[in-house]
Amino acid sequence: NAGVTQTPKFRILKIGQSMTLQCAQDMNHNYMYWYRQDPGMGLKLIYYSVGAGITDKGEVPNGYNVSRSTTEDFPLRLELAAPSQTSVYFCASSPLSGAATNEKLFFGSGTQLSVL
C-alpha cells in the first residue's frame, strides 16, 4: 500500500519560476492537506480539501494555488516562486471524520524546495 506519494522529493527553482508539487493518495481519503515547514518551525497549513472540487485556505495560502479534480490527487501550484517559499512541503490525507482511524493524518515524505 503506497499511502501518500509526493513528487518530486527535491527541487531548486529560480525566482519567478512556476512549478507544481504533486500529491496522490491511494487510501480513498476524503480529506487532503498541504503543509509547509520552515527551518526550526512546526508545520503550517497552506490549503486543504474535504473532497473533489472543494478546497479552502489554511493559515498561509498566499503565493499558492490548489485544485482537487479527483479524490486521489491534490496538486499544489507555485506561480511566481519567491525566496520566502523555500521550505519543506508536506502533503497529508485523512478519512472522513468519525472513521475507524480516529482522524489520524497520513503524511507523505515531503518535498524540499529551494528558491534562489
Add this chain to the structure above:
Amino acid sequence: AQTVTQSQPEMSVQEAETVTLSCTYDTSESDYYLFWYKQPPSRQMILVIRQEAYKQQNATENRFSVNFQKAAKSFSLKISDSQLGDAAMYFCAYKRRGGADGLTFGKGTHLIIQP
C-alpha cells in the same frame, strides 16, 4: 483560533534515562484530539501517540506515555528508557474533533540522546 506551544526548543537525555517533553495548547473547544509526532532526520512524520480529550485515562504506547491535564490545557510526553533511535524533532499537535482543517502544530522540541 487554537494555538500549540512547545517551550523547550531542545532537550538532552542520557541513553536509558527518562525525559519529558512539554506542550500546552489553547482552545475553546471541549472535544478534540492531541498528538505527538516524531520527525527523524529522514523528515518523515511518524505518529507517536494520540489522546482523545474526552478520555481521562492517559494514553500509553510502549515506552511512550502522556500526562494529559485538560483543565490546565497541558499535554506532556514522557519517554522512558530512552534509546538512540529516539533522537528526533518532536511535535505536539491539536485537532478539533470533526474539524476539516487538519492539525495545528507546535514549533517542536529537538531531542538529543547522549550515549
